[in-house]
Amino acid sequence: RVLLAGKLSELKGDAATNAVSARKIGIQVDELDPDSLNRHDHKLRHCDIIIDAVFGTGLNKPASGFIEKVIDKINQFEKFVVSVDINSGVDSDSGQLMGPHVKSDLTLALACWKQSHLLHPSAGVMKETRLINIGIPEKASAEQNIRVHQCEEEDIKSYFQKRNANSHKGNYGHVLVLAGSRGKGGSAGLTALAVLRSGAGLCTLALPDTCQKAFEVHPMEVMTVPLPETANGTLSLRAKEPILDLLEDKSALAIGPG
Numbered sequence: 001r002v003l004l005a006g007k008l009s010e011l012k013g014d015a016a017t018n019a020v021s022a023r024k025i026g027i028q029v030d031e032l033d034p035d036s037l038n039r040h041d042h043k044l045r046h047c048d049i050i051i052d053a054v055f056g057t058g059l060n061k062p063a064s065g066f067i068e069k070v071i072d073k074i075n076q077f078e079k080f081v082v083s084v085d086i087n088s089g090v091d092s093d094s095g096q097l098m099g100p101h102v103k104s105d106l107t108l109a110l111a112c113w114k115q116s117h118l119l120h121p122s123a124g125v126m127k128e129t130r131l132i133n134i135g136i137p138e139k140a141s142a143e144q145n146i147r148v149h150q151c152e153e154e155d156i157k158s159y160f161q162k163r164n165a166n167s168h169k170g171n172y173g174h175v176l177v178l179a180g181s182r183g184k185g186g187s188a189g190l191t192a193l194a195v196l197r198s199g200a201g202l203c204t205l206a207l208p209d210t211c212q213k214a215f216e217v218h219p220m221e222v223m224t225v226p227l228p229e230t231a232n233g234t235l236s237l238r239a240k241e242p243i244l245d246l247l248e249d250k251s252a253l254a255i256g257p258g
Contacts, residue, residue, distance in 0.1 A: 001047075002029045003040060005054055005070050034066045037073065050079045052102045054088040057114065062099025063089050071100045083107040086116050087125055095119030111136045113150060160199060172201030173251035178243065180207035180258040182233020185214055187258035192222045195254060206246055208233055 002022060004011075008031060011019050022029055032040065044050065052074055054067065063071055071089055074081060081104045086092045089101025092114040107126040109117050116122040117129050149155075163172070175195045180188030188207050195203045203222045205215065208229035215224045225246060228238040247253065 001043065002027060003032050003043070004029055005032050005067060007031055007033075032066075032070065034069070037066070037069055041073075044073060044077045044079070047079060050074055050077070050081045052081055052083040052088050052104060054102070056085055057092040059089070059091065059098065063101075064099070068100045071102055074102050080105045083126070085110045086114055087122070090116050090122045090125070092116045095122040097121055097125070101125060106130065108132045110134050112141060115148060118150070169201035172199060174202040174204065174249065175200045175252045175254060176246055176250040177203060177205045178207070178235070178253065178255040179205070180211045181235070182208065182210055182229075184258035185211040189215065189218070189220065189222075191254055191257045192220065196221060200251070204246065204250070206239075206243065208235055 002019075004019070008019055008029065019029055030040065030043075054070060055063070074088075081102060083102055083104040083106070085108065087102040087104050087107060089098055090096075091098050093116070095116045095118070101122075103125045105127045107117065107129045109129055109131045111132075111134050113129075113131060117126065123129075177188065177192050177195060179191050185207065188205060188211065192203050192205045204225060205212075205222050206225040206227050207215075209226040210229060210233055212224050212226035215222070225242070227242055228236040230236045
């Protein structure tokens with residue numbers, strides 16, 4: 001059964017075509033309006049699943065009036081709710097909740113993910129999301145010059161190639177980390193660990209002298225270099241020349257944390 005939040009006579013395009021097809025195969029389509037909405041409560045109360053397809057990606061303002069009441073009804077009965085593409089009441093581009101919105105148990109993203117599926121607060125009103133192939137070729141999506149890209153395994157796996165058995169850590173780059181200050185040495189340590197976990201063979205952590213002492217007793221596979229510091233425990237300008245010397249044989253530089 002379909003509960004149409006509007007009039008059959010006002011449907012256009014695909015919606016009109018699908019409404020005709022639904023009725024041909026025996027699916028009942030009931031029109032909803034402000035006066036009849038409450039009379040359909042028993043249908044919602046006794047159904048197994050509610051499919052939310054009130055709005056799509058084109059919504060650009062908060063739902064109000066009659067449509068707001070429809071959304072409230074969907075949430076009221078606490079049935080298993082499936083939203084088509086995005087939840088009604090959600091801004092598909094920003095992930096913002098535009099006012100009254102459907103809370104779904106499952107959201108079926110059509111053809112590709114939208115930002116609302118991945119960003120909060122909208123992602124928080126979707127218990128589960130699944131990507132559904134509806135037959136749109138990848139070439140068609142590429143031609144749209146979409147500027148937002150989700151980083152996936154395929155994008156980065158070429159950077160993590162199988163290592164030659166006849167090699168050593170010196171073959172896989174040496175990163176210099178300039179980080180840390182008094183009371184914030186932890187961020188320097190986390191950065192150094194991230195360098196090693198990302199595949200670098202060697203990591204040298206250069207940090208203020210007082211911070212460096214703590215890392216001398218740490219079991220991390222990281223080399224440390226103490227640098228001149230200010231009275232506040234931050235790197236001093238006197239560290240410039242030692243830093244330039246350290247950079248001479250390094251593959252990359254990470255600077256700033258802490």
